[in-house]
Amino acid sequence: MTQMLSTRPTMVMRARYMIPASFVEAVIISIAALIVSLILFGLFVLCSGVNPFEVYYLLLRGAFGTEYSWRSTMIHAAPLMLTALCVVMPARVGMMIIGGEGCVLLGGLMAAFTAHLITAHLMPSAPPLVVQAGMIIVGMSAGGLWIAFAGALRQFRGVNETISSLLLNYIALAILNHCVEGPMRDPTSLDHPSSFPIGAANMLGNIPGTEIHVGLIFGIIACVFCWILMDHTTHGFATSIVGGNVRAARIAGLSITKFSLIACFIGGACAALTGVVEVAAVHGHANDALAAGYGYAGILVAFVARQNALAVIPVAILLGGVAASGDLLQAQLGLSAASVQVFQGILFLVILGLDTWSGRLKDIQHTWFARPLVRLMGAMTKRKTTAGVANAAA
Numbered sequence: 001m002t003q004m005l006s007t008r009p010t011m012v013m014r015a016r017y018m019i020p021a022s023f024v025e026a027v028i029i030s031i032a033a034l035i036v037s038l039i040l041f042g043l044f045v046l047c048s049g050v051n052p053f054e055v056y057y058l059l060l061r062g063a064f065g066t067e068y069s070w071r072s073t074m075i076h077a078a079p080l081m082l083t084a085l086c087v088v089m090p091a092r093v094g095m096m097i098i099g100g101e102g103c104v105l106l107g108g109l110m111a112a113f114t115a116h117l118i119t120a121h122l123m124p125s126a127p128p129l130v131v132q133a134g135m136i137i138v139g140m141s142a143g144g145l146w147i148a149f150a151g152a153l154r155q156f157r158g159v160n161e162t163i164s165s166l167l168l169n170y171i172a173l174a175i176l177n178h179c180v181e182g183p184m185r186d187p188t189s190l191d192h193p194s195s196f197p198i199g200a201a202n203m204l205g206n207i208p209g210t211e212i213h214v215g216l217i218f219g220i221i222a223c224v225f226c227w228i229l230m231d232h233t234t235h236g237f238a239t240s241i242v243g244g245n246v247r248a249a250r251i252a253g254l255s256i257t258k259f260s261l262i263a264c265f266i267g268g269a270c271a272a273l274t275g276v277v278e279v280a281a282v283h284g285h286a287n288d289a290l291a292a293g294y295g296y297a298g299i300l301v302a303f304v305a306r307q308n309a310l311a312v313i314p315v316a317i318l319l320g321g322v323a324a325s326g327d328l329l330q331a332q333l334g335l336s337a338a339s340v341q342v343f344q345g346i347l348f349l350v351i352l353g354l355d356t357w358s359g360r361l362k363d364i365q366h367t368w369f370a371r372p373l374v375r376l377m378g379a380m381t382k383r384k385t386t387a388g389v390a391n392a393a394a
Contacts, residue, residue: 055329099165112195143272143275326338
């Protein structure tokens with residue numbers, strides 16, 4: 001057992017430079033899902049009397065055509081990166097958590113509560129950095145514990161984590177409504193009940209030189225961190241064992257409960273950071289505007305990214321661009337701005353349908369259309385593979 005644990009980092013190093021058929025499958029299935037979804041969405045708008053090719057053009061233009069489009073796309077992509085991790089991380093231990101929406105609500109609510117507690121009671125003259133750090137720490141902790149609770153129900157009571165995490169979303173929404181309409185309500189918010197404002201000085205602000213809030217940086221950092229943790233560390237290797245084969249994990253002496261709750265906590269904390277950013281960088285207070293569906297959209301991002309934390313970044317940007325182009329479709333073609341949600345729904349169904357082919361295309365990397373991808377990845381990792389083999393031999 002000691003020898004097995006001591007060689008585990010080497011096993012991770014060797015595995016990360018391989019290009020298995022499953023990786024090529026994942027890329028091809030995701031691309032195929034996007035193409036099929038675009039075709040079906042084109043048929044949908046065609047039934048409305050709209051030229052589908054014009055819709056495709058406006059989708060591309062609205063997402064990436066201008067500087068304003070890029071800015072809007074990045075703003076929409078930031079929360080999707082964080083909420084997708086709420087699905088990705090528990091999925092690594094074989095758990096399907098869809099409670100990201102509740103984490104967003106609780107994260108935003110606790111951020112507003114923390115800011116008011118510090119500035120009005122604990123430290124009225126506290127510097128903005130202290131207030132901001134407090135909002136982030138408390139908000140992320142609340143979201144992490146929220147999803148960890150769903151994981152604990154699975155581990156200790158056998159409750160299905162998908163159902164429990166979904167129901168926790170509605171409980172979180174009820175808690176938010178109760179607080180902003182009751183004990184935390186700002187007396188000046190007459191028509192739209194909201195919490196006490198956090199104060200202009202305590203806002204997170206934008207990325208220097210841009211009009212994009214810092215949530216984008218948080219999202220990218222979180223995705224990279226989770227990718228390194230899961231794919232490049234001993235902890236991630238052990239987590240993969242727990243998620244891949246529970247019996248083997250027990251034989252190896254790994255704690256199923258420990259790794260499951262850690263994955264749930266990290267995922268919930270990332271999703272809650274979305275709510276913190278929405279309060280501290282966008283709204284300035286907590287209200288029902290936090291229930292914007294970011295948690296549910298993150299599920300789609302995670303599925304298209306094939307539960308890969310690093311792949312979440314480009315997928316979130318792509319789907320963020322689709323969401324950003326909704327207003328342009330409405331202005332130019334008269335389609336409802338919600339029509340992009342139809343595309344997202346179609347994409348989700350298609351990715352679920354094509355997912356049934358996963359594992360059946362064992363020789364897909366030898367096909368003519370997959371060879372360029374395999375050769376490209378092989379060329380990029382050839383030097384690193386040599387280093388991995390040398391370390392393994394050592």
